Every structure is written in C-alpha cells, then in structure tokens.
Amino acid sequence: MLPFKTLIQVDKKSKYPIYQQIANRFIGLIQEGVLQPGAFLPGSRVMAAQLGLHRQTVVAAYEELASQDWIISMARKGMMVAANLPVIKPRSFKTTAVAYAQGPSFSFNAVPKLEMLPPAIGIRYTINDGFPDVRLAPLTEWTKECRSIVQSPRYTKLLMDGSDTLRKEMTKFLTNTRGLNISPDNIMVSRGAQMAIYTAAAMLIRKGDHVITGSPNYIFADLCFEQLGANIIRVPVDNEGIDVDAVEKLCRTKKIRMLYVVPHHHHPTTVTLSAERRMKLLEIIRTYKLAVIEDDYDYDFHYSSAPILPLASADHGGNVMYIGSLTKSLGLSLRIGFLVAPARFIAEAGHLRRLMDLRGDNLSEEALAAMLQSGAIERHLKKAKKIYHERRDLLCKLLMDKLDNRLQFTPPSGGLALWLKFPEHLPVQEVAEKALDLGLRMSPGMHYHYQGKPGNALRFGFASLNDRELANVVGILAKCCK
Amino acid sequence: MLPFKTLIQVDKKSKYPIYQQIANRFIGLIQEGVLQPGAFLPGSRVMAAQLGLHRQTVVAAYEELASQDWIISMARKGMMVAANLPVIKPRSFKTTAVAYAQGPSFSFNAVPKLEMLPPAIGIRYTINDGFPDVRLAPLTEWTKECRSIVQSPRYTKLLMDGSDTLRKEMTKFLTNTRGLNISPDNIMVSRGAQMAIYTAAAMLIRKGDHVITGSPNYIFADLCFEQLGANIIRVPVDNEGIDVDAVEKLCRTKKIRMLYVVPHHHHPTTVTLSAERRMKLLEIIRTYKLAVIEDDYDYDFHYSSAPILPLASADHGGNVMYIGSLTKSLGLSLRIGFLVAPARFIAEAGHLRRLMDLRGDNLSEEALAAMLQSGAIERHLKKAKKIYHERRDLLCKLLMDKLDNRLQFTPPSGGLALWLKFPEHLPVQEVAEKALDLGLRMSPGMHYHYQGKPGNALRFGFASLNDRELANVVGILAKCCK
Known part of the structure; x- marks a missing residue:
C-alpha cells in the first residue's frame, strides 16, 4: 500500500472540510500518476486508520471522488481508479505547484508599453499629470x-x-x-x-x-x-x-x-x-x-x-x-x-x-x-473650477517667486495641469531623481515623448494639491533645480 | 449692417450667461461664413441697442471673442473678424445642426454582432441566461x-x-x-x-x-x-x-x-x-x-x-x-x-x-x-448557494410537473442556469414569441448558435427568480408549449 499517511496531509485548521481536502489530494495523486488507472484504493476503514480520521470522513471523500468520475465503485472489490483515464507517467509532486512559475511556452503579441513611475513608498508628494482633487x-x-x-x-x-x-x-x-x-x-x-x-x-x-x-x-x-x-x-x-x-x-x-x-x-x-x-x-x-x-x-x-x-x-x-x-x-x-x-x-x-x-x-x-x-x-464643477483656478494662479506665482525664471511656462487657460519646460543644462530626469530623494515623485520625462528621446519638460498637475502642498512641492522642486 | 437681431437670439432662461451665448453665436456666424475675415463688428453701443441688451454684456462678449482670437481690436476702428482666418464660403445656417445626422463619410470596420433581446417594455418576467439575484x-x-x-x-x-x-x-x-x-x-x-x-x-x-x-x-x-x-x-x-x-x-x-x-x-x-x-x-x-x-x-x-x-x-x-x-x-x-x-x-x-x-x-x-x-x-456565497440550490431543485420539479416531459433537461450540478432542449416540433422561437405576448421575455435561440442555424434550446437562468416567480414563469412557459 502507498504511504497515504505521507501523501495525504490534512489541515484541520483549514476552512475547507477534511473530506474535501482528502478528495482533492487524491485527484492530485491520480493526475500525477501516483495512483494509476485501474488501481484499487484501500477500504475506507483501513484508510481511516492510516490517516487517523473517522471512517465517515473517508467515505465522504470517496463519494466525492466517485461523483466526479475519478473512481468507480466495483461490486465487492471496493473503489477503483477509473480505468478509462489516459495512461500517464508518474510525475514529480512538485510539477503542479510550479505551473505558473514556468511558461507560457506559446508565443504572444508584444504590447507597446510605457515605463511607470516608481511605487509610492516613502513618498510624501506626487506631481501627477492632471488629476482632480478627490477630496473635493x-x-x-x-x-x-x-x-x-x-x-x-x-x-x-x-x-x-x-x-x-x-x-x-x-x-x-x-x-x-x-x-x-x-x-x-x-x-x-x-x-x-x-x-x-x-x-x-x-x-x-x-x-x-x-x-x-x-x-x-x-x-x-x-x-x-x-x-x-x-x-x-x-x-x-x-x-x-x-x-x-x-x-x-x-x-x-x-x-x-x-x-x-x-x-x-x-x-x-x-x-x-x-x-x-x-x-x-x-x-x-x-x-x-x-x-x-x-x-x-x-x-x-x-x-x-x-x-x-x-x-x-x-x-x-x-x-x-x-x-x-x-x-x-x-x-x-x-x-x-x-x-x-x-x-x-x-x-x-x-x-x-x-x-x-x-x-x-x-x-x-x-x-x-x-x-x-x-x-x-454643475454645482460641483462651479465650485471645483473656482478652487482649481486659484491653484493655477498660486502655482504660477510660486514658480516665478521660487524658481526665478529657471523654468519656462505659459499659464494654461484651463485644464488641471501646467507645462513646465526645463532648460538644456537642467535635464528633468536628474531633477526627478533628486526630487525622489526629498520625497517628491514626478515624471522624469518619459511620458511626453515615446519614440525618440524623452522631452525635457514636466506636466505639472496642480488641481490635486492644496495651497500648502503646492508650496511644499514647489519648494522641493526649487531645491532640486539649483 | 447684418440683421443681428435675427441672427443672434438670446435665451434669457438658459443657465449660460448671455454674453457667452452671444459670443458663441458670433463664432457660429464666422464659421458659417456669414461674417467674413476682415469684416468689422458694429460698436458695442450699436449692437446693444439692436439686441436690446445692456452695453456691458456686448463688451463682455467681444472680450470673450478677442480672447479666443476670433476678433481683433483695431485701434480706433473697433473690432474686426480676424483677417488670417481661411476664406470660407457662406453656408446654410442649418449645416452645423445636422453634423451628426449625416456621415461618417469614412469607412470603418464591421463588428461581429449579436441580436439583443427586445427592450423590457410591458414585460413582467425575463429568463436571463444565468444572473445572480441582486436582491441577495x-x-x-x-x-x-x-x-x-x-x-x-x-x-x-x-x-x-x-x-x-x-x-x-x-x-x-x-x-x-x-x-x-x-x-x-x-x-x-x-x-x-x-x-x-x-x-x-x-x-x-x-x-x-x-x-x-x-x-x-x-x-x-x-x-x-x-x-x-x-x-x-x-x-x-x-x-x-x-x-x-x-x-x-x-x-x-x-x-x-x-x-x-x-x-x-x-x-x-x-x-x-x-x-x-x-x-x-x-x-x-x-x-x-x-x-x-x-x-x-x-x-x-x-x-x-x-x-x-x-x-x-x-x-x-x-x-x-x-x-x-x-x-x-x-x-x-x-x-x-x-x-x-x-x-x-x-x-x-x-x-x-x-x-x-x-x-x-x-x-x-x-x-x-x-x-x-x-x-x-465567503459567507454571502454560502448563503446564496443554498438558495440557488433550492431554486434549481424547484425549477426541475416545476418543469417535470407542469411540462410533462415536453422539454428535455439534465439538472445541472452547479451554476446559475439550466439547459432546456425543445423537441423539433416545438421551435423555441415560436415559444418565445407567444411568451412575449404573455409578459415573459426569453431568448428565441439566437444566443446559442451564432453561425449556422440557432439552437432549439433555452438557457434558463433560475438564480434571479424566487419561488413564486419561478412558478409563474414556468406556468407561462407551459402555456406556450401546448
């Protein structure tokens, strides 16, 4: 008899009934070829003793397996692994566990992609590209x-x-x-x-x-x-x-x-x-x-x-x-x-x-x-528009005050973002790297030119940042532009 | 002077400011070629008198137009329609109104489609193809x-x-x-x-x-x-x-x-x-x-x-x-x-x-x-599963009791629907038409075979119907299968 005590382990703390755990493990053994088609399972009494379980639990597991066609009840001979399952070679027990760690072995179409911003771990502020303020x-x-x-x-x-x-x-x-x-x-x-x-x-x-x-x-x-x-x-x-x-x-x-x-x-x-x-x-x-x-x-x-x-x-x-x-x-x-x-x-x-x-x-x-x-x-838009208008004006003022024309921009007539151009000697990618160290996440430019080289500019979404946040963010930006 | 009183109509009940309505109408007139590039607009005082509006309203409209580059303020000569607009032929005033009633004149790819069920007007019951009961x-x-x-x-x-x-x-x-x-x-x-x-x-x-x-x-x-x-x-x-x-x-x-x-x-x-x-x-x-x-x-x-x-x-x-x-x-x-x-x-x-x-x-x-x-x-699934299980059993019983084997089915081991096969002499399409007259909407078969002829069967979603509803629906179905 196979060492079922080793092969079939039951987790009594699991929320899944024990009979189901046993049935599923048996299916695994059949699929893995450990239990071959035509093989007989030990009687429920014997199996129950091996596994240290109540006999009724094993009976329930066997019934489950029979209802799923994995085993067949043969009169006076007990339970047999269905004979018409295709013959399979014994496989390592590990194979099923790694199915998704391998493959796929088929080829698939590539998708044109975009590098995403780093995850926001340890980040205090993000300059997004024009989100509304969800707090409003x-x-x-x-x-x-x-x-x-x-x-x-x-x-x-x-x-x-x-x-x-x-x-x-x-x-x-x-x-x-x-x-x-x-x-x-x-x-x-x-x-x-x-x-x-x-x-x-x-x-x-x-x-x-x-x-x-x-x-x-x-x-x-x-x-x-x-x-x-x-x-x-x-x-x-x-x-x-x-x-x-x-x-x-x-x-x-x-x-x-x-x-x-x-x-x-x-x-x-x-x-x-x-x-x-x-x-x-x-x-x-x-x-x-x-x-x-x-x-x-x-x-x-x-x-x-x-x-x-x-x-x-x-x-x-x-x-x-x-x-x-x-x-x-x-x-x-x-x-x-x-x-x-x-x-x-x-x-x-x-x-x-x-x-x-x-x-x-x-x-x-x-x-x-x-x-x-x-x-x-409409009421919400009216209210939000007024606030975003003020934030746009504040951002323009902060950029002029704190960055002394080091960066170029035209105040946008609308929308939730401002287009900030960096001079040649100040690559936005370097600024973004410095900013990240100071807790500010911003796009290092790759979002604005896809083919060819990235643009040396930043789309500065101002709508989601309140006055204090805008001041802090521009403060960090100014430090990084020195 | 153009008959601005006729060309520019103002809706005082509209929620949009009057100056904006006027500005938008002017843009229309420029786009339609009624106002040609280089043409001068009447002074704000004259225009205000024509339209029976306050002069400040017209000034605001002109400012709006200027800020959008449609008109240019010429020193001592007043407002001129921007000269660098491309020359355009006068067009009927109706053309803009029907833009989406015509076209498109470009060709586009066809999408493989599916006939949908008729809208649920005057309908008491729908047999869907396996929805959950949103009431649960x-x-x-x-x-x-x-x-x-x-x-x-x-x-x-x-x-x-x-x-x-x-x-x-x-x-x-x-x-x-x-x-x-x-x-x-x-x-x-x-x-x-x-x-x-x-x-x-x-x-x-x-x-x-x-x-x-x-x-x-x-x-x-x-x-x-x-x-x-x-x-x-x-x-x-x-x-x-x-x-x-x-x-x-x-x-x-x-x-x-x-x-x-x-x-x-x-x-x-x-x-x-x-x-x-x-x-x-x-x-x-x-x-x-x-x-x-x-x-x-x-x-x-x-x-x-x-x-x-x-x-x-x-x-x-x-x-x-x-x-x-x-x-x-x-x-x-x-x-x-x-x-x-x-x-x-x-x-x-x-x-x-x-x-x-x-x-x-x-x-x-x-x-x-x-x-x-x-x-x-998980708790919800447990509860819902018990109810759907009972509904499946009830549907099977109702189908057997009320339809005397006229339709064939195998009780499904799971899921939210049952597959009901109609005999050759009872086309599901005819049954569906009769059912619609009795307030029951069901698929007339086109959802089961797409190419070739539709299948003579019905996918009977039972989960979304409670006991009383199931009884009524099967009752109607039985009447239509006579």
Missing part, C-alpha cells in the same frame, strides 16, 4: 443618489438590464455645455475617455494604416494606435496647437486613416488650437473626408475665458468622433467617459464595447445621471 | 466597507494610485477555493470575465489564426475571437463536455493558436468536462504546447458535489490562462473579473488593459478586497 468630490450627493436608487423598486431591473437615462442626461449636458446637436443615439458611454479612444480607433485602424498625431502627444493614445497596428505620423505642435498645414500636406500625399487631435489644453503641452487653425482643420476634414478623433478630455475646466466650442459642434459631415470624460469632473474613483459620433458608427462601437466589457456599472451610471439631472454635477 | 447581494457589508475606506486617510492616495490589495486577496481566495498555486504577479484584475477574455485573446490572436471552440459555445467569446480576426474551428460538445479527441486531431494537422474551453457548467449547455477528458486535455496541452483559455465563470456555485479543480490547478506548463469573475459572486452592479497566467504574460496583458481602460474603480476594488479578507464574500 461630491461624495454626499453621490452616496445619496446611490442609496435612493438601491432602495427604489426599479433597482433589480436596473442592475440586470441597465437603462438609457445616462445617455439621455449626457445628451442634454453636452448640448448645453458644448453646443453639440445630438440625440442619445449619438452617444456611447465608456469607462473613461481611454476606452472611448480605444473603441473608436479599433473601429478604424487596420495594420499599417497611417494615423496622424501631434509631437508630442498624449502617450496613451499613441500607444493605443500602435497596439492596433497603426503607422503613426507626427506633425509639430507649437503655441497655436497642432500644425494643420502639415496635416493637409499629408492628406494630399498619403491615404490617411485618421487624425487624433486635442484642441483644448493639448496633452501634454496644454496649448489651445487657435481659431484660425480650427477653421482650416474643419475645411480639411470636409475636403478629404478625414476621420478625426477630437479628444476634449478636460473641457469642463476653463478659467480665463469661456472654452472654445469643439470641432464637433461645427460642420464636419459627421467625421469628428468627439471624446471626453466625466471622470475628472466627478473626481471619484468612478470612470465614465463618452464617444459622440453618427448613430450608425455608435451602434457598431457599442457592439465592440460589449465584447471588451459586457456592460458598465449600472448603479453608478444611474447615480451619475441623477446628479446631472439634479444639477449636482 | 451583501449590500450592507458593501456599503460599510466603502464608507470605511472613504473615511480613512489613505482614501486620497488610493483613488489616485490604486493598490495591490485586491490582487493579494484574490491570490488567497483562488488558492483556497481552486487549488491554484499562484502569487499576485500571476493575476490581472479586469472588469468582469469578458474583459479578461478579450485581453488574453488579443495577446494571442493574429488575423487568420485558428482558434478552437465548442459547438455550441459562449457567444460573446466567439464574437470576441472573430473580432480579433480568428478563424474559428468548432468541435462538438456532448454530455462529457468538449470532444478532446477532436481537439487533438486538429492539433496534429493544423497550427492551432488557442483553445477556449469552459470545463465547469459549459456555456450554454451546463455540462461538466469529465475527469477522463480533463486528463487527456492536459496531456494535449503539454504535448502540443497548446494555449488554452479556461473560462471558469461560475465555479463558485456548485450544489451536488464539490466542484472539480480547474485545469489551471494541474500541470500545464503555464499554458492555461485561467479566467473567472467575482461579478456573479457579489451580485452587485460592480464588474470585477480576473485573468491568471504566468507573470510575464500578465505584465504584458496589464499594459494592454491600460490601453483599453486606464484603471479600474479603485474604491470598489479596495472594498471587494476588504470583503474577501473579512470573509463576507
């Missing part, structure tokens, strides 16, 4: 709406079927704030702007297609297009935004699949596309029937003047896919974005979204819809 | 954990940076319940199983690759592989699950990119892959270094006997990508799934997930981690 989030209203939905009779139906309320409320919100002329059929709700970018791009890009983006550009958009097989062509971004003449020249000479543009507070540089270039771009869109993703990720935050209406509100023949997000507007952990496009495009995009992410978080979507309807979102 | 969800514990996280000092950091707690807790949970030997490096958290399937498949499939699935198969997996360009080869599914001999034959003759298998409660048929076939399949995986997605979507619900350990717990050389979900286990609107694979695969998959969906809902993920740690999930 309208948590009370949010909780109130969630509770009221959960207590309503429609809750069950809602969780199973979802509802169109959010699309309807978003239609109103986008019409009122962005001058779009749309109906709910023109909206797909996504998990944040990123999923909207991925979905729209996946609907368009085939391997080798030319896609135009700015230089520099929002890196997660670039990576997304690369992942989908695009050949990215870059055009310069200057103080007026993306170079639209360069875009037109490309349209004249090449088959261009798509243009990705961030006309408000361009990511990362925060410049706004000038009116002249907007007009010219609309003309290009109409002439070349150019497909455009307009990523208007932080339209809702504007300080100096009202925001410029998006390309999507003008005459583009349905060729502008307008993308944005309420994630930053809400400032909670919830991620909700949108894609606006002609109805037949949205219908297809919705199918694709379903293949990636069966459905959204229905409760959260409904609560957000209620907050759009009640005006809570 | 542990809402109190959930709310408690969320509140405690929101009130803790780590909340801000958590929302910005996320945490690894959920991966750690999932590692423990999967080790304890599934016998996996893994570390947090082997887990990617996703939005439900669907995103894990899409991500893993997108890492593997290139256009034209052969992918093996069952016939029938979970349709959203099939659609996902098709979307990614796979050539799907189907092998039969019988009472013992997928035909693994057919799989081996294919591996011998063709380059197979991947196999998708649902060994527990196969979707849609609910059969379990027999022990013999599991062993054989593991051998095939090792021999052919076959990449396998093991979709174990409702492992946590088992009634008759303990569930069989997944392929992922055995010796597969790291080639089994194990996918599952806590969405059904929790029964809230929250979607959280997982992908288990070797660490270097997970690292790449994590990058891809980030391109589709920048980050998860950090608050919800942390709350779920806390519920795994406190044992609340």
Whole structure:
C-alpha cells in the first residue's frame, strides 16, 4: 500500500472540510500518476486508520471522488481508479505547484508599453499629470443618489438590464455645455475617455494604416494606435496647437486613416488650437473626408475665458468622433467617459464595447445621471473650477517667486495641469531623481515623448494639491533645480 | 449692417450667461461664413441697442471673442473678424445642426454582432441566461466597507494610485477555493470575465489564426475571437463536455493558436468536462504546447458535489490562462473579473488593459478586497448557494410537473442556469414569441448558435427568480408549449 499517511496531509485548521481536502489530494495523486488507472484504493476503514480520521470522513471523500468520475465503485472489490483515464507517467509532486512559475511556452503579441513611475513608498508628494482633487468630490450627493436608487423598486431591473437615462442626461449636458446637436443615439458611454479612444480607433485602424498625431502627444493614445497596428505620423505642435498645414500636406500625399487631435489644453503641452487653425482643420476634414478623433478630455475646466466650442459642434459631415470624460469632473474613483459620433458608427462601437466589457456599472451610471439631472454635477464643477483656478494662479506665482525664471511656462487657460519646460543644462530626469530623494515623485520625462528621446519638460498637475502642498512641492522642486 | 437681431437670439432662461451665448453665436456666424475675415463688428453701443441688451454684456462678449482670437481690436476702428482666418464660403445656417445626422463619410470596420433581446417594455418576467439575484447581494457589508475606506486617510492616495490589495486577496481566495498555486504577479484584475477574455485573446490572436471552440459555445467569446480576426474551428460538445479527441486531431494537422474551453457548467449547455477528458486535455496541452483559455465563470456555485479543480490547478506548463469573475459572486452592479497566467504574460496583458481602460474603480476594488479578507464574500456565497440550490431543485420539479416531459433537461450540478432542449416540433422561437405576448421575455435561440442555424434550446437562468416567480414563469412557459 502507498504511504497515504505521507501523501495525504490534512489541515484541520483549514476552512475547507477534511473530506474535501482528502478528495482533492487524491485527484492530485491520480493526475500525477501516483495512483494509476485501474488501481484499487484501500477500504475506507483501513484508510481511516492510516490517516487517523473517522471512517465517515473517508467515505465522504470517496463519494466525492466517485461523483466526479475519478473512481468507480466495483461490486465487492471496493473503489477503483477509473480505468478509462489516459495512461500517464508518474510525475514529480512538485510539477503542479510550479505551473505558473514556468511558461507560457506559446508565443504572444508584444504590447507597446510605457515605463511607470516608481511605487509610492516613502513618498510624501506626487506631481501627477492632471488629476482632480478627490477630496473635493461630491461624495454626499453621490452616496445619496446611490442609496435612493438601491432602495427604489426599479433597482433589480436596473442592475440586470441597465437603462438609457445616462445617455439621455449626457445628451442634454453636452448640448448645453458644448453646443453639440445630438440625440442619445449619438452617444456611447465608456469607462473613461481611454476606452472611448480605444473603441473608436479599433473601429478604424487596420495594420499599417497611417494615423496622424501631434509631437508630442498624449502617450496613451499613441500607444493605443500602435497596439492596433497603426503607422503613426507626427506633425509639430507649437503655441497655436497642432500644425494643420502639415496635416493637409499629408492628406494630399498619403491615404490617411485618421487624425487624433486635442484642441483644448493639448496633452501634454496644454496649448489651445487657435481659431484660425480650427477653421482650416474643419475645411480639411470636409475636403478629404478625414476621420478625426477630437479628444476634449478636460473641457469642463476653463478659467480665463469661456472654452472654445469643439470641432464637433461645427460642420464636419459627421467625421469628428468627439471624446471626453466625466471622470475628472466627478473626481471619484468612478470612470465614465463618452464617444459622440453618427448613430450608425455608435451602434457598431457599442457592439465592440460589449465584447471588451459586457456592460458598465449600472448603479453608478444611474447615480451619475441623477446628479446631472439634479444639477449636482454643475454645482460641483462651479465650485471645483473656482478652487482649481486659484491653484493655477498660486502655482504660477510660486514658480516665478521660487524658481526665478529657471523654468519656462505659459499659464494654461484651463485644464488641471501646467507645462513646465526645463532648460538644456537642467535635464528633468536628474531633477526627478533628486526630487525622489526629498520625497517628491514626478515624471522624469518619459511620458511626453515615446519614440525618440524623452522631452525635457514636466506636466505639472496642480488641481490635486492644496495651497500648502503646492508650496511644499514647489519648494522641493526649487531645491532640486539649483 | 447684418440683421443681428435675427441672427443672434438670446435665451434669457438658459443657465449660460448671455454674453457667452452671444459670443458663441458670433463664432457660429464666422464659421458659417456669414461674417467674413476682415469684416468689422458694429460698436458695442450699436449692437446693444439692436439686441436690446445692456452695453456691458456686448463688451463682455467681444472680450470673450478677442480672447479666443476670433476678433481683433483695431485701434480706433473697433473690432474686426480676424483677417488670417481661411476664406470660407457662406453656408446654410442649418449645416452645423445636422453634423451628426449625416456621415461618417469614412469607412470603418464591421463588428461581429449579436441580436439583443427586445427592450423590457410591458414585460413582467425575463429568463436571463444565468444572473445572480441582486436582491441577495451583501449590500450592507458593501456599503460599510466603502464608507470605511472613504473615511480613512489613505482614501486620497488610493483613488489616485490604486493598490495591490485586491490582487493579494484574490491570490488567497483562488488558492483556497481552486487549488491554484499562484502569487499576485500571476493575476490581472479586469472588469468582469469578458474583459479578461478579450485581453488574453488579443495577446494571442493574429488575423487568420485558428482558434478552437465548442459547438455550441459562449457567444460573446466567439464574437470576441472573430473580432480579433480568428478563424474559428468548432468541435462538438456532448454530455462529457468538449470532444478532446477532436481537439487533438486538429492539433496534429493544423497550427492551432488557442483553445477556449469552459470545463465547469459549459456555456450554454451546463455540462461538466469529465475527469477522463480533463486528463487527456492536459496531456494535449503539454504535448502540443497548446494555449488554452479556461473560462471558469461560475465555479463558485456548485450544489451536488464539490466542484472539480480547474485545469489551471494541474500541470500545464503555464499554458492555461485561467479566467473567472467575482461579478456573479457579489451580485452587485460592480464588474470585477480576473485573468491568471504566468507573470510575464500578465505584465504584458496589464499594459494592454491600460490601453483599453486606464484603471479600474479603485474604491470598489479596495472594498471587494476588504470583503474577501473579512470573509463576507465567503459567507454571502454560502448563503446564496443554498438558495440557488433550492431554486434549481424547484425549477426541475416545476418543469417535470407542469411540462410533462415536453422539454428535455439534465439538472445541472452547479451554476446559475439550466439547459432546456425543445423537441423539433416545438421551435423555441415560436415559444418565445407567444411568451412575449404573455409578459415573459426569453431568448428565441439566437444566443446559442451564432453561425449556422440557432439552437432549439433555452438557457434558463433560475438564480434571479424566487419561488413564486419561478412558478409563474414556468406556468407561462407551459402555456406556450401546448
């Protein structure tokens, strides 16, 4: 008889019943080839004595094994390991334990990647690239709406079927704030702007297609297009935004699949596309029937003047896919974005979204819809905008006072970040390394140029830092720039 | 002078300031070519009189336009439409309004789709394909954990940076319940199983690759592989699950990119892959270094006997990508799934997930981690399992009592659904049409065969219906099967 006492160890403290532990161990022994097909197991009385357990426990384990077809009860002969299991060689007991330490032995596609910031261990401050301040989030209203939905009779139906309320409320919100002329059929709700970018791009890009983006550009958009097989062509971004003449020249000479543009507070540089270039771009869109993703990720935050209406509100023949997000507007952990496009495009995009992410978080979507309807979102935006405006001004002042023009910047007209350019003799990577030693984590530049060398600049998200924090962070930065 | 009184209409009830409404309308007029570059605007006094507004309002509008570069203040001459705007032809005023009613004029990729059930208008009951009962969800514990996280000092950091707690807790949970030997490096958290399937498949499939699935198969997996360009080869599914001999034959003759298998409660048929076939399949995986997605979507619900350990717990050389979900286990609107694979695969998959969906809902993920740690999930599963077990038994009894063997089924050993086969003379599509008239919505079969003809069967999700509802639903079904 096999040394079952050694082979089968029972953990009496485990929350799993002992009979189940025994059954699972037997399965392991069969799989490992220790127990061969056709072998008989000791009777339950004998086995119970070996293992020092009650006989009923062993009987239960055997029943479990039989119900799973691993063993068969042979009349008057006892329990036999199923004979029709394929013959297997005995294997080391360790093999199963290391399954995920090895392999895989199949090959898989590489994903274009981005180096991430070091983990926040021992870190006091982080300069992010433009987060809202989650401490300002309208948590009370949010909780109130969630509770009221959960207590309503429609809750069950809602969780199973979802509802169109959010699309309807978003239609109103986008019409009122962005001058779009749309109906709910023109909206797909996504998990944040990123999923909207991925979905729209996946609907368009085939391997080798030319896609135009700015230089520099929002890196997660670039990576997304690369992942989908695009050949990215870059055009310069200057103080007026993306170079639209360069875009037109490309349209004249090449088959261009798509243009990705961030006309408000361009990511990362925060410049706004000038009116002249907007007009010219609309003309290009109409002439070349150019497909455009307009990523208007932080339209809702504007300080100096009202925001410029998006390309999507003008005459583009349905060729502008307008993308944005309420994630930053809400400032909670919830991620909700949108894609606006002609109805037949949205219908297809919705199918694709379903293949990636069966459905959204229905409760959260409904609560957000209620907050759009009640005006809570608008009230929150008003309040947050005022605070972020002050923080932008404070940051500009601190940078001028404490850094004596060592770093260059233009105050952004809106958005949650400021673009800070470093002089050549002061590489941002060295500054970032020094800062880390002083408890400040910031991007060492690799997030702004993906191909070629990293940009010598920093996208300084100011919205999530309060006055005291801003002062401390700029203080550390000043020390590191000496 | 242009008839500005007609061209510029102000809505005094709008929540947007009047100066902004005027500025936006001017932009429209410039974009539409009504106001040409170089044209001068009437002085603010004149314009104010025309529009019947206070002069300061017009001044504010002009300032707004100037700050956006649409107009330029010319010394002593007043405001001029910027001269460097591209010359444009006058256009109908309606063009901007219909931008999203037309187009797009670019072409885009089709997405393999699925006809959805009709909307639930006037519907009393829905037979879904295996949802949990959201009325049983542990809402109190959930709310408690969320509140405690929101009130803790780590909340801000958590929302910005996320945490690894959920991966750690999932590692423990999967080790304890599934016998996996893994570390947090082997887990990617996703939005439900669907995103894990899409991500893993997108890492593997290139256009034209052969992918093996069952016939029938979970349709959203099939659609996902098709979307990614796979050539799907189907092998039969019988009472013992997928035909693994057919799989081996294919591996011998063709380059197979991947196999998708649902060994527990196969979707849609609910059969379990027999022990013999599991062993054989593991051998095939090792021999052919076959990449396998093991979709174990409702492992946590088992009634008759303990569930069989997944392929992922055995010796597969790291080639089994194990996918599952806590969405059904929790029964809230929250979607959280997982992908288990070797660490270097997970690292790449994590990058891809980030391109589709920048980050998860950090608050919800942390709350779920806390519920795994406190044992609340396990307690809930225990309670829910008992209730679903009773509902399964009741459904079987009702089907036998009220349908007199007109429909065929095998009680499923676990899961949240039962596979009901209709006889040839009773097409499920006709039954579904009759049922809709009686207030019952059910799939007319198109969800079970995608290519070829739809299956004459129904996946009857019993978990979300209580005793009374089950009786009523089966009552309606019996009427429609006469």
